[in-house]
Amino acid sequence: MTAEPAHPRYPHLFAPLDLGFCTLRNRVLMGSMHTGLEDHARDFPKLAAYFAERAEGGVGLMVTGGFAPNVRGWLKPMSGTLSMPWQVPRHRRVTSAVHAHGARICLQILHAGRYGYHPLQVAPSAIKAPINPFTPKALGTGGVERQIRAFVRTARLARDAGYDGVEVMGSEGYLLNEFTAPRTNRRDDEWGGDATRRMRFAVEIVRRIRDACGPDFILIYRLSMLDLVDDGLAWDEVVQQAQAIEAAGATIINTGIGWHEARVPTIATSVPRAAFVDVTARLRPHVRVPLVATNRINMPDVAERVLASGAADMVSMARPLLADPQWVAKARAGRVDEINTCIACNQACLDHVFENRRASCLVNPRACHETELVYPPAPSPKRIAVVGAGVAGLACATVAAQRGHTVTLFEAADDIGGQFNLARRIPGKEEFDETVRYFRTRLERDRVELKLATRATPDMLHGFDDVVLATGVLPREVEFPGSSDPRVLRYDDVLAGRVAVGPRVAIVGAGGIGFDVAEFLAHEGVSPSLDTDAWRREWGVDTQYTDTRGGLRAPERPAAARAIWLLQRTPGKPGARLGKTTGWIHRASLKARGVQALGGVQYVGFDDAGLHVTVDGTPRTLEVDNIVLCAGQVSNNPLEAPLRAAGRAVHVIGGAELAAELDAKRAIAQGSRVAAAL
Ligand code: FAD
Ligand code: NAP
Ligand code: SF4
Numbered sequence: 001m002t003a004e005p006a007h008p009r010y011p012h013l014f015a016p017l018d019l020g021f022c023t024l025r026n027r028v029l030m031g032s033m034h035t036g037l038e039d040h041a042r043d044f045p046k047l048a049a050y051f052a053e054r055a056e057g058g059v060g061l062m063v064t065g066g067f068a069p070n071v072r073g074w075l076k077p078m079s080g081t082l083s084m085p086w087q088v089p090r091h092r093r094v095t096s097a098v099h100a101h102g103a104r105i106c107l108q109i110l111h112a113g114r115y116g117y118h119p120l121q122v123a124p125s126a127i128k129a130p131i132n133p134f135t136p137k138a139l140g141t142g143g144v145e146r147q148i149r150a151f152v153r154t155a156r157l158a159r160d161a162g163y164d165g166v167e168v169m170g171s172e173g174y175l176l177n178e179f180t181a182p183r184t185n186r187r188d189d190e191w192g193g194d195a196t197r198r199m200r201f202a203v204e205i206v207r208r209i210r211d212a213c214g215p216d217f218i219l220i221y222r223l224s225m226l227d228l229v230d231d232g233l234a235w236d237e238v239v240q241q242a243q244a245i246e247a248a249g250a251t252i253i254n255t256g257i258g259w260h261e262a263r264v265p266t267i268a269t270s271v272p273r274a275a276f277v278d279v280t281a282r283l284r285p286h287v288r289v290p291l292v293a294t295n296r297i298n299m300p301d302v303a304e305r306v307l308a309s310g311a312a313d314m315v316s317m318a319r320p321l322l323a324d325p326q327w328v329a330k331a332r333a334g335r336v337d338e339i340n341t342c343i344a345c346n347q348a349c350l351d352h353v354f355e356n357r358r359a360s361c362l363v364n365p366r367a368c369h370e371t372e373l374v375y376p377p378a379p380s381p382k383r384i385a386v387v388g389a390g391v392a393g394l395a396c397a398t399v400a401a402q403r404g405h406t407v408t409l410f411e412a413a414d415d416i417g418g419q420f421n422l423a424r425r426i427p428g429k430e431e432f433d434e435t436v437r438y439f440r441t442r443l444e445r446d447r448v449e450l451k452l453a454t455r456a457t458p459d460m461l462h463g464f465d466d467v468v469l470a471t472g473v474l475p476r477e478v479e480f481p482g483s484s485d486p487r488v489l490r491y492d493d494v495l496a497g498r499v500a501v502g503p504r505v506a507i508v509g510a511g512g513i514g515f516d517v518a519e520f521l522a523h524e525g526v527s528p529s530l531d532t533d534a535w536r537r538e539w540g541v542d543t544q545y546t547d548t549r550g551g552l553r554a555p556e557r558p559a560a561a562r563a564i565w566l567l568q569r570t571p572g573k574p575g576a577r578l579g580k581t582t583g584w585i586h587r588a589s590l591k592a593r594g595v596q597a598l599g600g601v602q603y604v605g606f607d608d609a610g611l612h613v614t615v616d617g618t619p620r621t622l623e624v625d626n627i628v629l630c631a632g633q634v635s636n637n638p639l640e641a642p643l644r645a646a647g648r649a650v651h652v653i654g655g656a657e658l659a660a661e662l663d664a665k666r667a668i669a670q671g672s673r674v675a676a677a678l
Helices: 041-056 085-099 141-160 175-180 200-213 235-248 277-286 300-308 319-323 327-332 350-354 391-402 432-445 491-495 512-522 532-539 583-592 640-645 664-677
Strands: 028-030 061-067 104-109 165-170 218-226 252-257 291-293 314-317 383-387 406-410 449-451 466-469 473-475 488-490 504-508 563-567 596-598 601-607 610-615 618-622 626-629 633-635 650-652
Touching: 041 061, 041 085, 085 104, 085 141, 104 141, 104 218, 141 165, 141 200, 165 175, 165 200, 165 252, 175 200, 200 218, 200 235, 218 235, 218 277, 235 252, 235 277, 252 277, 252 314, 277 291, 300 314, 300 327, 314 319, 319 327, 383 391, 391 406, 391 432, 391 466, 391 664, 466 640, 466 664, 488 491, 491 512, 491 626, 504 512, 504 610, 512 563, 512 583, 583 596, 640 650
Parallel strands: 028 061, 028 314, 061 104, 104 165, 165 218, 218 252, 252 291, 291 314, 383 406, 383 466, 406 449, 466 650, 488 626, 504 563, 504 626, 563 596
Antiparallel strands: 473 633, 601 610, 610 618
16 A cells, blocks of 8 residues: 555655555554444444544544443443344444445454443452442452453454454553552462463453454554553553563554543643653554554644654544544645644543443534434525624534535624633633634635624624524623622633732632633643643653652642632532533642632622631631632523514524523534524
């Protein structure tokens, strides 16, 4: 296979990779990502469409979400399993859809071990995971043998189903990783004890899959290169394991970073881009098989840099391909500005999976809904006005224009983005900038007429067939004695830099925005998300393995720019309603900066002495220079009533429709769905 014609900026990304028995068309591996479509036979046509779109978009090699080799290995009751021949035909739909577009696909075999959320779970030793209420049964010698045979059976069935290979999940704290690490393996038989015996389970699985499936079958091993937990692997054991896995017959070694129970963020938006690549680079000289780098690689320049540095031979991306199925094609053509970038928010992908909902993507609501949310050419193109260029209006305007409508977008501010222009100023949310950039490019490409610095009035909206109101939200006003004092500030004024904030501050309201404002006020200097070394020091990550096992070291407490109190009226610890997979990161980050978070607060008044409150009924005075109000929002929707009174066809979306529980996921999805139906 010759090199794909590619933009000269990305010579490494688009170099084919010769695996000896087959050649991958480029260096992009679509990493395994559980979508929820794996769990029911009825969803396989949707799963096939999801993969087909990304194969058509040019991905070289794909890996499915994890399939358990048996019920013991389930992630949750009835989760996707491949253990019986009658399950094979449904998988053929997936493999043939992918092969039709020239990509290759491997099935991931994932045995959840003690992370299985069910009472049948097993592990090397009966040690409960801190994130699971179930205690696993320790495997006997016969049980170990049965798990190995189950892996081999699944690999054989995968081959029958037309997969080009399998990925054996050996990281993230699942069963194989539990065998390799002293943290969870306290056995003293042939499957535990020293490093060689601890890794024997993994090595045996790889060796027997290779024997069973032959030499022309891709066998990826996902190896935990940085456990990020106490009593994880030492570096020499990582190297030893990689060499043993290579000798046992692996074709490719993929990087795994961090157990699910690790108290270090590994993929959230505040993690710097490519923050863990140097651990893959460290392994590079020790093995001959291709290595894959992972985690927070989301744009072609980052991917190219990783490959050009020699750190790895492929890059793995899962969420970035959820966000944009055409990622590879756009990179190849040098149309990087058109990439809909994954902002690593986890809100519609991982958070959904943890809530037992089908995954999707905040910036691309079509993800995993490819057969249901479609944007067909408009049967009769119309003239459409969209009012408000926040993300709801932007999504609506671009999808409507893509369908062939003539769209005019009115925006009162002098730039697009709405509240995203505030969100992107938060340290750790720099990625939100990419969404605004993406929409800016799309407006131009889709020829949306953009009227900036234009506050639409009913008069301006004559002559349009349909009007979409996406006028967003306004901060909720809060009244207590002293609340009209000029030292009481609005969050939008603070984030936009329109007002100065003193060294001691109380934040009224501890929702997502209260937490973000606390981050904003607690930081000074360069955001740790843009300074990998500073970020590693703060979270105690040691990719050099100098101190302890697992790549951990003592975290360094970051300097706090201010004394901050973060307050809510609801009793209990603030932050309980933050995202499932990211809330703990926000809480830990603020705690490290000394932010005092208080629940059960009533606001009594503000004067020169400070903010007078009661906390669970006890009076306190917080000596603060300023108060920042982050007390939620109300809809801003002044145009609907006059337009409806005039008999106009009006659609109201995003915060303008409903401020409660509004987030960008709902705003973008609603904007896209309304535009799909216009
Ligand atoms: P808005 O973003 O409010 O946009 C409305 C637009 O309409 C504005 O640009 C306004 O100028 C314009 N407008 C109003 N009236 C007129 C008029 N008459 N004519 C023309 N233009 C008009 N959400 C998440 O999902 N995840 C997050 O992590 C997250 N973080 C956030 C952090 C911060 C600091 C903030 C402030 C918000 C955050 N959000 C987050 C919320 C998210 O940004 C909003 O839910 C989303 O932007 C709402 O989009 P919208 O289009 O409905 O409204
Ligand atoms: P929010 O989550 O609804 O929080 C509002 C806060 O204000 C609550 O803490 C509430 O707590 C308090 N409050 C409400 N009414 C009040 C009043 N009258 N007086 C005093 N306090 C009052 O809203 P938000 O923080 O503005 O966030 C808006 C949306 O943006 C959210 O829905 C969120 O999903 C999204 N967002 C998400 C993220 C993220 O990381 N995922 C980040 C930022 C924003 P009490 O009622 O207990 O006082
Ligand atoms: Fe990325 Fe957020 Fe979409 Fe998940 S929901 S793929 S993290 S942008």
